[in-house]
Amino acid sequence: MTSLFSQICFKFLLLVFLLSHGNSQPQQDNGEQAVLLKLKQHLQNPPSLSxxxxxxxxxxxxxxxxxTCTDNLVxxxxxxxxDIKVTIPPFICDLNNLTHxxxxxxxxxxxxxxxLYNCPKLQYLDLSENYFVGPIPDDIDRLSQLQYLSLGANNFSGDIPVAIGRLLGLRTLLLHQNQFNGSYPAEIGDLSELEYLAMATNMKFLPSRLPQSFTQLKKLQVLWMSDSNLIGEIPDMIGDMAALELLDLSSNRLTGKIPDGLLMLKNLSVLYLYKNKFSGEIPQVIEASNLIALDLSMNDLTGKIPDDIGKLQKLANLSLFFNQLSGEIPQSLGQMxxxxxxxxxxxxxxxxxxxxFGRYSRLEGFQVASNRLTGRLPEHLCSGGKLEGVVAFDNNLTGEVPESLGNCSSLKVVMIQNNGFSGNIPNGLWTSVNLLTMMISDNLFSGELPGKVSQxxxxxxxxxxxxxxxxxxxxSSWQNLVVFNASNxxxxxxxxxxxxxxxxxxxLLLDQNQLQGSLxxxxxxxxxxxxxxxxxxxxxxxxxxxxxxxxHLLYLDLSVNQFSGQIPWQIARLRLNFLNLSSNYLTGxxxxxxxxxxxxDSFLNNSGLCTSTPAVVDVNPRSSSPNFSRNFRTYRALVLSIVMVITVLSLFSSFLLIRFYWKRNQESNITWKLTPFQRLNFTESEILLGLTDHNVIGSGGSGEVYRVSVTHSQYVAVKRIWNDSKLDRKLEKEFLAEVNILGAIQHRNIVKLLCCISGENSKLLVYEYLENHSLDRWLHKRKSPSAILDWQKRLKIAVGAAQGLCYMHHYCSPPIVHRDxxxxxILLDSEFNAKIADFGLARMLIRQEELATVSVVAGSFGYIAPEYAQKKRVNEKIDVYSFGVILLELTTGKKANHGDEHSxxxxxxQRYFQEGKPVVDALDEDIKEPCYLDEICVVFxxxxxxxxxxxxxRPSMKEVLEILLCRGHPTSYLDKKSGSEFDAAPLLDI
Incomplete structure (x- = not known):
């Protein structure tokens, strides 16, 4: 009986256990689903999670x-x-099994x-590319299970905490592109499992040496520490990091020689050490027999390229550019x-x-430009059938172009200008199927132009x-040609x-030839x-x-020809920056x-031209006038006066000409210093060659802006700031302000500064070039009726610009006020994404919310806030005022200076609204689409x-951005401002 009772009890308990176990899984699943739906609500129900x-x-x-679920558990x-714009909620860790x-x-x-400390199983955490601020917590090691931690591209500051070194399971640590202004701990060397370490683009780090402890990272494959304020020498023990495949220590302040240990890294495939201050020669003994890529470019290396470099039997990429190397190129290099x-x-x-060169290998790129090389181009450069580029300009090379390049179908770029090449161009080279760029100017080439070229x-x-x-x-078959320069x-x-x-x-440049006939x-x-x-x-x-x-024509030169007849009135429609019709037979x-x-100077030596402004052209006096004899003395006095004036002007012009050529000669001897902020695919010389008059696309108080081509399809914008007389100090401040700000911040709605180039008498800022130019051009200077921004594009531009200003005001430490x-x-890319530009007037605020006073008001009429104009008081609210003007421009189509001379x-x-006039009547006729009318009125x-x-x-830029993103329902901010200067709540009552 007892045994039977025991069996019944056992079976009952077993049944209860099975039932409870079977029900626990769905209950937990339902709980996780509830957590996720609660998270969606916390994230303000983004459409992407509908x-x-x-x-x-x-x-x-x-x-x-x-x-991702495992066994039905998240x-x-x-x-x-x-598009998440809110903080991470604590209840996210109610997902008890979250690892990723x-x-x-x-x-x-x-x-x-x-x-997130309450997520006990978290192994993978990626918070990169957000707006986090402040220090990394000193107790971050509470996330003890982490194997992957990425905090890059934020605004974290302070020290990297020692606690990072206690996350012993870490394999990847990415801390790049932040605002760290302390030091990095030697304890990182304790992370014995670490494979990837990135601390690049942290230029505010305290000057520090590369810790010796890092050489303990035996499994480290990638060490990326460019722009990290490294100083001192590279420790010789770096050769102990046997697993290294990529080493990037570029853009620092390292000194001393390249240690022999560095060349013992047998697995190294990429090595970047450019933009440092190494000195001395390349070591003659190179033992890294497994080295695949060697990049020592942009340093101050001297001496010869070692003859033994040919022993690097696995070397695929060799970059030694921008140094001071001399002597001959070793023969062994061509035999690798x-x-x-x-x-x-x-x-x-x-x-x-x-x-x-090329005989025993499959060369893809061959760049030897700007040296003192002589002789011919090697015959076998394309023997491997992979050659894409030959760049050998600015040398003393001679002879004919190798016939083998005419059979090189892989070629994309040929740049051999400014040499002594002669003879004909191989026929096959003209029509090479992949050829994009052919630059052979300043040589002695002869022959005729081909009927066909590469498509x-x-x-x-x-x-x-x-x-x-x-x-x-x-x-006519050269259909894709963008630049055709056949001058002289x-x-x-x-x-x-x-x-x-x-x-x-x-x-199209065909000047200084023997062309005849009419156009x-x-x-x-x-x-x-x-x-x-x-x-x-x-x-x-x-x-x-x-x-x-x-x-689109900006530059027109038809001078020194035999054109006749009248100047067509249609030419006056053009917005020319340069016009020269001199030395022809034009009349009228x-x-x-x-x-x-x-x-x-555009119409000189056209005796048949006349004008109501005599000084414009060179008009010869006519002796056939009936009053000529009677007024001879008057004319003689006038002629003598003109001759004297012309003589004085000629002397003065000669002086200016001499001064110009002297100055240009001085410029040619200037030493330029390039400071990159991004990875560059162009050289300093390409930028300098592009600073010509016909590339000017704008100008301002500090200098010209040029559009410079750097590849077949890419342009950059170059802002040139001259150092001249009394403006030196002011312009220097503008330059430093722009470089310091743009070099330190990265945001999708802020124009990207690629590099700066400094010379003795001018400085160049090189930016990304934005195809659609400025918002001002689209709103107020459009050249055709079809160039109209619809409302959707205008709203997109407003949101993008607001995001950039919001980042500057609320997520930069210290915050940045643009002031202009x-x-x-507001520049626009090909997709009409807005980017804020021109930080020459920007100022860093010392503390959040603190007012600053400046000595000079800078800005543009119509955009300047009243308190800034009157009291020179600076805080973020002056940018808010200026942005409000842009919103009014977007909605009304009117210019910022619309009104009389005093408004x-x-x-x-403000007056229009206070007078109670219908908002709809103030809107731009081009965007009055019924489906968007409410939205446009709200933005107005x-x-x-x-x-x-x-x-x-005024709202903060964070609040402005929230309102714009609400798209028609911005009641929260406006309601709480109802007690301000005039009642704001009714603004939404359309």
Missing amino acids: HWTSSSNATLHCSWPEI TALLLSER LELQFNYIPGEFPTA PTLKDVRLFSNNLNGVLPPD KLTRLHLSNNRFSGAIPAGV NLLNGTIPRELTALSSLNT PSDIVSWKSLVTLNLSRNQLSGQIPGSMGFLE KIPSQFENAAFS VKSSN SLAQWA RLGIICTSIMPSA
């Missing part, structure tokens, strides 16, 4: 793409690029989320079987090129050679009509043309009126638009509030 919905299916959430949460959390590429604010890429440009190398060719530079014959009719050759015949078929042409009448097909120079030929006939329809009246000092926010400083757009809008009213006279009545 599929997160409650379900009776307890495991449905495991099928959501952002969720183990990974993938929320990158979900990705939150990168969002807008998450605040300090490091210590609430694995060599793919050779970069030796910008040194003092001499002698002939090793003839075996991909975009840049063809032939100037200063001896090419002869006519421009072939087959030129022996070309003859007429300009063929077929040339006008090249609709992509941006630059084709249908040149209007050159719809992309910016620069046209046909001067110093024998062209005749009338200037076609269709030239006035080349709406000069268009009134050109009767000003800017074009005073205006529509011309602006902001003042006009937001512009009214942002331009309130009292700074306290």
Whole structure:
């Protein structure tokens, strides 16, 4: 009986256990689903998570793409690029089995989320590309299970805590691109499992030596510490880091020689040590027999390239550019079987090129420009069939181009200008199927131009050679050509009509040839043309009126030809920066638009021209006048006066000319210093060569802005700041302000500074070039009715600019005040994403919310906040005021200076609203679409509030951004401002 009772009890207990165990899984699953739905609500229900919905299916959430489950339990949460703008909630750790959390590429604010300490199983944490601020906590080692930690591209500051060294399971530690202003701990060397370590782009680090303890990282494969304020010598023990494959110590202040131990890293495939201050020669003994890539570029290395470099039998990439190396290139270098890429440009190398280059290897890149090399190009460069580029300009090379390059179908770039090459270009080279750029100017090449060229060719530079014959009719097939420069050759015949078929042409230079005949009448097909120079030929006939329809033309030179007839009135439609029609046979009246000092030298030596402003042209007096005898004395006195004036002007001009050439000669001897902030795909010389008049796209108080081509399809914007007389100190401050700010911050809505180049009398800031130029141009200077920004684009621009300012005001430490926010400083990329530019007036605030006083008011009329203009008081609210003006521009289409001489757009809008006039009537007619009308009215009213006279009545940029993102429902901020200067709550009552 007892035994039977025991069995019954056992079975009962077993049944209870099985039932309870069977029910526990769905209950836990339902709990996790509830946590996820609560998280969605906390994240303000982003559209990207609209599929997160409650379900009776307890495991449905495991099928959501952002969720990974193991045994129906949530183990990974993938929320990158979900437009998250709120802090991480503590209840996220109610997902008890969470091991993997990705939150990168969002807008998450605040300090490091210590609430994650309650996620006991967390192994993978990625918080990169957000807006986190403050220090990394000293007790971060409480996340004891971490194997992957990425905090890069935030605004963390202070020291990297010692506690990092106690996360002994870490394999990846990424702390790059922050605002750390302390030091990095030697305890990182205790992370024995570490494979990837990144602390690059932390330029505010205290000057520190590379810790000896890092050599204990025996498993480390990647060490990335560029821009980390490293000083001192590289420890010789770095050779003990046997697993290293990538070592980047670029852009620091390291000194001393390259240690022998560095060349013992047998697994090294990438080595970046550029932009340091190494001195001395490259060691003659190189023992890294397994080295794949060696990059010692952009240093101050001297001496010869070691003869034993050929012993690196696995070397694929050799980069020694921008040093002071001398002597000949070792013959053994040309015999290396694995060599793919050779970069030796910008040194003092001499002698002939090793003839075996390419014979035993499959070369892909060959760059030896800007040296003192002589002799011929090697015959076998393309023997491997992989050669993509030959860059050998600025040397003393001679002879003909190797015939083998004519059979090199892989070639994309040929840049051999400024040498002594002669003979004909191989026929196959012209038509090489992949050729994009061919620059062979300043040589002694001869022969005729081909009827066909590569279909991909975009840049063809032939100037200063001896090419002869006519421009072939087959030129119509050069369809993708953007730049055609054939200046100073022996070309003859007429300009063929077929040339006008090249609709992509941006630059056409045919000056200083022997061309004859009239211009084709249908040149209007050159719809992309910016620069046209046909001067110093024998062209005749009338200037076609269709030239006035080349709406992008900025530079036009037809001087020293035989053009006759009147200047077509259509040319006055052009917005030319340069015009020269001198030394022709033109007659009639000069268009009134050109009767000003800017074009005073544009019409010289055209005796048949007349003008209401005599100083504009050189008009010869006519002796046939009936009053000439009676007024002879008067005319003689006038002529003598003119002669005296001309003599004085000639002497003065001669002085200026001498001074110009002296100054230019001085410039040519200037030593330039390049400081990169990004990875660059261009050289300093490419930038300097692009600083020509016809590349100018703008100018300001501090200098010109140029558009410079650096590849076949990429441009950069170069801002040149001159150091001249009394402006030195002021411009120096502007330069330092812009470099310090843009070099330190990275944001998708702030224009990217690529590098700066400093010379003795000028400084260059090189930015990314944005194809759609400025918002000001689209709103107020558009050249055709079709160039209209619809409301969706305008709102996108407003949000993007607000995000950039919000980052500057709220997530930079210390915060940044721009001081010159205006529509011309809002630049637009090809997708109309807005980026804030021109930080020359920006100022760092010492402490958050602290007012600063400046000695000089800087900014633009219509955008300047009242308190700034009157009391020179600076805080973030002056940027808010300026941004409010931009909102008014976007909604009304009016300029910032709209109104009378004493008022602006902001003042006009304030009066308009206070008078109770319908908001709809104030809006731009181009965007009055019924479906967006409510939204546009809200943004107009937001512009009214942002331009309130009292700074306290204006929202912060964070609040402005929130309102714009609400798209028509911004009640929260406006309601609490109802007690301000005028009642703001009714602004939403449309």
